[in-house]
Amino acid sequence: xxKYRIDSSKGLEFGIYTLGDHISDPHIGKRISAQQRIQExxxxxxxxxxxxxxxxxxxxxxQEYFTTQAHSVVLGAIAxxxxxxxxxxxxxxxxxxxxxxxxEDFATIDLISNGRxxxxxxxxxxxxVFDLLGYDLxxxxxxxxxxxxLLLKINEEEVVNWNGQFRAPLKNAKVLPRPLxxxxxxxxxxxxxxxxxxxxxxxxxxxxxxxxxxPATSFKYSIDAYREAARSxxxxxxxxxxxxxxxxxxxxxTREAQRExxxxxxxxxxxxNGRGYPKxxxxxxxxxxxVMNVGSTQQIIEKILYQYExxxxxxxxxxxDFGGVSFDKxxxxxxxxxxxxxxxxxxxxxxx
Amino acid sequence: MQVxxxxxxxxGTKTRxxxxxxxxxxxxxxxxxxxxxxxxAEYDVQFSDGRNYLEYEGDTKYVAQxxxxxxxxxxxxxxxxASIPATxxxxxxxxxxxxxxxxxxxxxxxxxxxxxxxxxxxxxKPILSYMKAQLVQTxxxxxxxxxxxxxxxxxxxxxxxxxxxxxxxxxxxTYTQIREEKEAxxxx
Numbered sequence: 001x002x003k004y005r006i007d008s009s010k011g012l013e014f015g016i017y018t019l020g021d022h023i024s025d026p027h028i029g030k031r032i033s034a035q036q037r038i039q040e041x042x043x044x045x046x047x048x049x050x051x052x053x054x055x056x057x058x059x060x061x062x063q064e065y066f067t068t069q070a071h072s073v074v075l076g077a078i079a080x081x082x083x084x085x086x087x088x089x090x091x092x093x094x095x096x097x098x099x100x101x102x103x104e105d106f107a108t109i110d111l112i113s114n115g116r117x118x119x120x121x122x123x124x125x126x127x128x129v130f131d132l133l134g135y136d137l138x139x140x141x142x143x144x145x146x147x148x149x150l151l152l153k154i155n156e157e158e159v160v161n162w163n164g165q166f167r168a169p170l171k172n173a174k175v176l177p178r179p180l181x182x183x184x185x186x187x188x189x190x191x192x193x194x195x196x197x198x199x200x201x202x203x204x205x206x207x208x209x210x211x212x213x214x215p216a217t218s219f220k221y222s223i224d225a226y227r228e229a230a231r232s233x234x235x236x237x238x239x240x241x242x243x244x245x246x247x248x249x250x251x252x253x254t255r256e257a258q259r260e261x262x263x264x265x266x267x268x269x270x271x272x273n274g275r276g277y278p279k280x281x282x283x284x285x286x287x288x289x290x291v292m293n294v295g296s297t298q299q300i301i302e303k304i305l306y307q308y309e310x311x312x313x314x315x316x317x318x319x320x321d322f323g324g325v326s327f328d329k330x331x332x333x334x335x336x337x338x339x340x341x342x343x344x345x346x347x348x349x350x351x352x
Numbered sequence: 353m354q355v356x357x358x359x360x361x362x363x364g365t366k367t368r369x370x371x372x373x374x375x376x377x378x379x380x381x382x383x384x385x386x387x388x389x390x391x392x393a394e395y396d397v398q399f400s401d402g403r404n405y406l407e408y409e410g411d412t413k414y415v416a417q418x419x420x421x422x423x424x425x426x427x428x429x430x431x432x433x434a435s436i437p438a439t440x441x442x443x444x445x446x447x448x449x450x451x452x453x454x455x456x457x458x459x460x461x462x463x464x465x466x467x468x469x470x471x472x473x474x475x476x477k478p479i480l481s482y483m484k485a486q487l488v489q490t491x492x493x494x495x496x497x498x499x500x501x502x503x504x505x506x507x508x509x510x511x512x513x514x515x516x517x518x519x520x521x522x523x524x525x526t527y528t529q530i531r532e533e534k535e536a537x538x539x540x
Contacts, residue, residue: 063407127403137401258540274406274420275448279535 004185004206005086005118006241006314011350012304014342015055015317016048016334017090017245020068023271025324026263034067038074040327045078047331049085051338055315056082057090057120063128065271072105079113087113090208090245090317091122091189095143096133098167099151100175107179115180120208121148122189126272139166145199148188152205155183187243194225201229204240208317211246211291213281216307219244219291223311241314244307247292248318249325250336254286254295260329261294268323293318297340304341305348353524356422359391360429360440366462368393369502370494371428373510374460378426378517385521388422390415392439400445408446416446424456424524426516429476431461431468436476444479452485454531456524458516459491462499469493486527488519 001008018041024031032040045056056078060071068074071089078087087109092102102119110117123144124130130137146164154160154175162170188200191210200207207226211219227237249261266276285292286299291307293300304316320333355378359371368391375389395411405416419425429436444451457480461472472491480487492513498506504513 125404126407128407137403140402255539258538262540273448274404274417275450275453278453279538279540283538283540 001239001241001314003183003239004241008314009351011346011348012308012313013054013086013243013315014337014345015057015086015243015315016044016053017057017059017317017319018044018068018321019059019061019090019319020066020071020074021061021268021272021322021324022067023065023268023324025326026267027260027326031324037067040330041068041074041321042077042081044321044327044330044334045085045087046081047334049082051334052342053085053334053337055086055088055317057088057118057317059090060093061124061126061129061272062093062132063126072102072109075106075109075117076112079109079117082113082116084116086116086118088118088185088187089120091120091124093124093129094121094147094151095123095140096129096135097147099147099154100167100170100173103151103154103175103184104177106184107175107177110179110184111177117179118185118187119151120187120189121151122191122208125191142166148203152186152203155186190222190226194222197222197226198229201226201231201235201240202233204230204233204235206241206243208243208245209313211244213247213277213285213290213292215289216291216310217289220310223313242311243315243317244291244311244313245317245319247294247322248300248320248333249294250297250300250333250341252296254299257295258282258286261325264323264325266323297336301341301344304345308345308349353424353521353528354386354422355388355424355426355520355524356418357387357389357426358419358428358440358443359389359393360427360443361432361437362393362439363432363437364430365502366494366496366499367428367430367460369499370460370462370492370504370509370513371426373504374426374428374513374517377514378521381514381517382521388418390418392443397439397442397446399442405446405448412446415443419443419447420451422455423528424458424520425452426458426460426520427476428460428462429472431463431471434468434471436471441479444483447483449482450484452480452483454527455485456488456520456527457485458488458520460494460513460516461491462494462496464496466493466495486523488516488523490516490519492516 058071160170160173187206187208189208190196230237251257270276357371357375359368398412498509
């Protein structure tokens with residue numbers, strides 16, 4: 001775990017992630033400017049740090065209703081604006097980028113942030129980026145596998161010799177600058193069925209598992225498959241951190257949280273995925289056994305601890321700004337995390 | 353309420369003829385319902401390549417989006433090689449797996465032989481159920497002999513289509529009402 005800068009004795013890490021979505025607030029029917037949205041994301045990272053949150057990450061989606069396409073630039077600003085919170089991408093779509101450039105960027109962010117930077121590399125659930133950057137969607141799998149391997153190689157080796165299908169060969173290439181402590185934690189983003197988790201396990205890399213909704217036990221299959229795959233290739237699962245990521249919203253009562261948040265999730269999903277979030281499933285989401293962390297602070301504490309018992313993961317990352325949640329409400333959420341949720345989670349999960 | 357009539361083939365005219373009558377019957381009986389007829393013969397729809405339906409362009413996006421925005425869909429299909437045509441299957445492949453959640457779907461079949469009667473039951477309904485449709489269980493099955501030069505000549509077929517239209521609308525209204533009542537109780 002040390003290699004990935006995780007100290008399990010301090011208990012479950014708590015993080016925040018944003019996809020940088022840029023959607024009207026359904027409660028007032030108005031959308032803020034892209035500039036304001038980006039400024040608020042940077043400020044949110046600062047507030048998260050002040051509240052004692054461990055981790056903050058920003059994703060890239062290259063299409064309408066998003067604003068952090070240049071997520072590494074935003075992370076550079078966050079690196080400068082914060083002092084101790086860990087920062088990362090979530091995810092970097094490595095398939096359509098040059099791993100050399102990505103590594104240069106993130107190693108630089110690591111130096112700016114004094115060694116707090118990580119990369120979560122993913123395959124993209126929205127594929128507009130393939131057309132935009134000139135890649136063929138039919139190479140979806142291979143582009144990711146090849147470029148992710150190269151990214152890991154650059155992280156391990158200071159002088160790289162490499163040949164591949166989708167990028168010019170590297171001959172005794174030095175990829176500089178190097179990160180502060182020699183290497184960066186690099187995670188594989190995983191969603192959907194266990195097949196993807198198995199690939200992360202075979203590679204022996206940390207897994208970032210997206211968990212949108214549904215019973216937590218459904219996601220346990222991916223976690224078990226990941227650990228088993230890692231073991232089969234000679235890796236020790238105890239050395240490989242797992243992060244789960246999902247929807248989060250808290251208010252005084254569970255009913256109030258549902259009432260405030262439902263229009264955001266429903267409207268946001270409709271715009272970005274073309275389907276709303278069915279009310280029936282959202283209602284079930286309040287149950288302790290469902291992974292969606294929407295509810296009163298007490299309900300969320302119970303949910304996160306239940307998930308912790310089940311998964312034995314090292315980090316939970318909350319998405320609490322999706323679908324045009326106002327900055328005031330984001331601040332309120334951070335405040336409740338810092339004052340109530342975080343202390344309870346740490347108390348139960350840290351080793352004394 | 354929005355209803356889409358989908359004529360699922362590029363081959364021949366019988367399904368189109370039956371769907372035209374279906375839409376005419378719907379518009380006559382329910383003038384307030386927004387009704388669209390999509391004949392796949394008139395659109396250049398690409399094969400599904402797995403992307404989200406919103407990320408297609410042109411005709412493909414238009415057809416997928418019209419279906420996704422509908423409250424009810426009346427599917428008209430011929431039977432080819434003892435199955436539904438590839439053009440229709442492709443439409444299902446373009447959509448998310450739960451695309452028909454909270455939608456009513458009804459079926460009209462044209463076929464050259466009565467031997468094909470159970471194709472819709474055994475091949476089309478399982479797809480629609482998997483995609484979470486509320487099905488109008490009874491479908492209209494029309495044989496070649498019921499047509500003469502782009503017209504339906506069998507009054508029994510016309511009556512059955514009228515009943516299919518009525519059942520589609522009544523079930524859509526009913527399911528919508530049930531869902532709204534149920535959702536109101538959630539309190540959010």
